Amino acid sequence: MSPSSPAGSSSSSIPFSNTLLALPDGPIAYDAADLRSHTVSYIGGYPTFPALSSAEKAPDTIKCGVCHEAIPLLAQVYCPPEDGENDRTVYVWACPRTKCQRRDGSVRAYRASARNEEYVRDVEEKRKQREKDEAEERERARKNPFSQMPDSNTNGSTLFGGGQSLFGGPPPSSTPPTNPFSTSSESQPPDLSSLSISKSNTTHAPPLPAYQPAQYLSTIDEYLPPPDEMDVDVDDKDETPAQAAEWRNERWEQLLPEYVDEVFERFVHRLENAEGGSGQVLRYELNGVPLPYSSTSKLYRQLFPEAPTSLKPSDENNQEVDLSKLYAPKDIPPCPRCGAKRVFELQLVPSLISALQPDSLSTTGRPAKKGKKNQTEEERKKELARLAGGLGDEGGLGEMEWGTVLVFGCSADCTGVGEEWVAVEWEATLSNSSA
Ligand SMILES: [Zn+2]
Ligand SMILES: [Zn+2]
Numbered sequence: 001m002s003p004s005s006p007a008g009s010s011s012s013s014i015p016f017s018n019t020l021l022a023l024p025d026g027p028i029a030y031d032a033a034d035l036r037s038h039t040v041s042y043i044g045g046y047p048t049f050p051a052l053s054s055a056e057k058a059p060d061t062i063k064c065g066v067c068h069e070a071i072p073l074l075a076q077v078y079c080p081p082e083d084g085e086n087d088r089t090v091y092v093w094a095c096p097r098t099k100c101q102r103r104d105g106s107v108r109a110y111r112a113s114a115r116n117e118e119y120v121r122d123v124e125e126k127r128k129q130r131e132k133d134e135a136e137e138r139e140r141a142r143k144n145p146f147s148q149m150p151d152s153n154t155n156g157s158t159l160f161g162g163g164q165s166l167f168g169g170p171p172p173s174s175t176p177p178t179n180p181f182s183t184s185s186e187s188q189p190p191d192l193s194s195l196s197i198s199k200s201n202t203t204h205a206p207p208l209p210a211y212q213p214a215q216y217l218s219t220i221d222e223y224l225p226p227p228d229e230m231d232v233d234v235d236d237k238d239e240t241p242a243q244a245a246e247w248r249n250e251r252w253e254q255l256l257p258e259y260v261d262e263v264f265e266r267f268v269h270r271l272e273n274a275e276g277g278s279g280q281v282l283r284y285e286l287n288g289v290p291l292p293y294s295s296t297s298k299l300y301r302q303l304f305p306e307a308p309t310s311l312k313p314s315d316e317n318n319q320e321v322d323l324s325k326l327y328a329p330k331d332i333p334p335c336p337r338c339g340a341k342r343v344f345e346l347q348l349v350p351s352l353i354s355a356l357q358p359d360s361l362s363t364t365g366r367p368a369k370k371g372k373k374n375q376t377e378e379e380r381k382k383e384l385a386r387l388a389g390g391l392g393d394e395g396g397l398g399e400m401e402w403g404t405v406l407v408f409g410c411s412a413d414c415t416g417v418g419e420e421w422v423a424v425e426w427e428a429t430l431s432n433s434s435a
Contacts, residue, residue: 017222021274022077022167022282024355025218030366035214036203038089038112041167043075043281044356045214046204046365047091049417050114056416058112058202064095065105071095072209072361074405075282077217077346078167085120086113086413090346090420092405096209096358098398102426109407112417167219167284206365211356213367217282223275262311263295264428266323267404271349281352287343287411289324293403293425300425303329332408333421340412342421348405350427358397401427 024043034040038050049058064071077090088111095106204210270291272278283291292300300307304326311321332342362368408421 017224017285018288019222019283019285020167020219021222021277021280022217022219022284023277023279024281025216027213027215030213034216036201038076038114038201039078039087041076041078041217041219042214043217043352044211044360045073045076046208046210047073047076047110048201048203049112050087050089051200052112052114052417053415058417059110060202061204061208062091062093062108062110064097064100065108066100066103067095067097067106069095069097070208071106071108072211072356073204074211074348074352074356075217077282077284079284079286079345080116080119081286081413083123083126084413085115085123086415087116087119088113088413090407090409092346092348092407092422094400094402094405096361096397096400098396101398101401107402107405107422107424109405109409109420109422110417111409111420113410113413113415115415167217207363209361209363210365211360212362212365213360215355219284220276222277222283224270224273225275261295261428263292263300263323266311267291267293271351279351280349281355282346282348284346286345286409289327290344290347290406291349291404292323294428296428297425299406299423302331302423303327305330335410335412335414335418337416337418338410338412338414340410340414342408343411344406345409345420346407348402350403353400353402356400358399361397403427 022041028034028042028045034042035045036048038048052058061070062073063069071093074092074094075090077092078087079090080086080088091110091112093108095101097106100106271280274280290303292304294300295307295309304323305328307323307326308321311323313320329344334340335342360368403425406423406425408423410420
C-alpha cells in the first residue's frame, strides 16, 4: 500500500482545537440593517443590545474607567451557546487615548443574553424527541430484555461545544432564519429617551465615537499543523515568510528579536501557524483555555499558577510543557447577576489593533475622511481630534497597547445585560520585559 494512501489516514488525529478563530471579512455599509442587530458579529461600529425585559436597561454609553470619556466598541460577538435557550452577545470596548493605555478600567466588556423563543422551541423539541426515543427504547428493552441500549445522550451534553451557530450564522433549527428583533424601525435612529421601557433593540449612535466602517467577522475552526511541523523556533524565518508577513506587522517585527519569552513565542507561533488563521483578530472558546501572552504578567500567574519558569522540554521525557493542562484560574470574580462561575470566553489578539487604527475613529456614524497626502503629523492629529470631537482635543489618540484582552463570562448564561470580567496583558516592551 502506498504510504500516502488517504484511506489510511484517520480523521480523528486531525489537530483541530475547539477554538473558533474570527477574521475580518469586509466592511459593512454604514446603513446596513446588520449594524442594528445583536445577532451579527463585527469589529468597529456601534453595539446593538437585544430587547430586554422592562426592568432592564441597556447602557447608553460605555465610558473609560480612567478618563471617563465615551470609548469606541472594538468587537460585538454573537455567540449563542449550543443547545441553549438564549441569544448571547459579548461586547468589548477600549479607550484609544494614549494616556489611558496600560491602566485598569480602560478596557471593558459587557454581555447581553436574551431568551430566544426559537431556541427555546428547539430545546423543547429536542427534549421531547429524546424522551420519545428513550420511551421507545424502554419499550423495546421491555419486549426484548437482551437488546442493548444504544449510545444515546449525544444530545444536550455539549452546552459549550460545537459552535456551528456562533457569530451570526444560520440558526440551528431548520426553520427559515428570522430575526424577531430587527423587523421594525430599520432606518430610524434609536430613540434613546424610551430606553427603560424599550422592547426593541438598542443601538448606540453618533456622536459616540466608533471605528468606521465596521467590518464583518467570519470564523474558522482553529487547525494546527502536527507538532513536529509546528515546533520550529520563532527566529527560524525559513517557514513560509509570506504567510508570516501577512499577519505580522511592524509591531511584531520590532518586538520579536528583542523580547524573548517562551510564553510570548508560543503565543505568536500559535497565531501564525493556524491554517488560514494568521489574520485572526479574536479567539472564541466558551469554557476553554486562553492563550497567554507574557510570562511576566500578573494575569499569567493568576491563570497558570503552577506553570514552571521554563516551558522547554525537560531532560527525562523531551516533552514541551502543555500549558493547557496547567490552567487553574484563581480569583476570577463570579457573575454578579446570578452568582455562577465565570469562565474564559474570548480573547482579542493584536492584529485587531492593526484593523482598528486611530485614524478610522469617527463620531458621525460614517467612515472618517482619511488624512490627505502632504499632511504633517501635527495636521493629521488636529484633524483626528476634530473628527473625534468627543475624544478630547489634545490629539492624544494612539494605537492601543494591549497584547491580549481576555473576557470571562457567566457560565450560566443568565439573561439580561451586564458587565463581565476583563483581564488585559499589555504589550510587551523592552522596558517592562524585566519587570
Ligand atoms: Zn480613557
Ligand atoms: Zn450570571
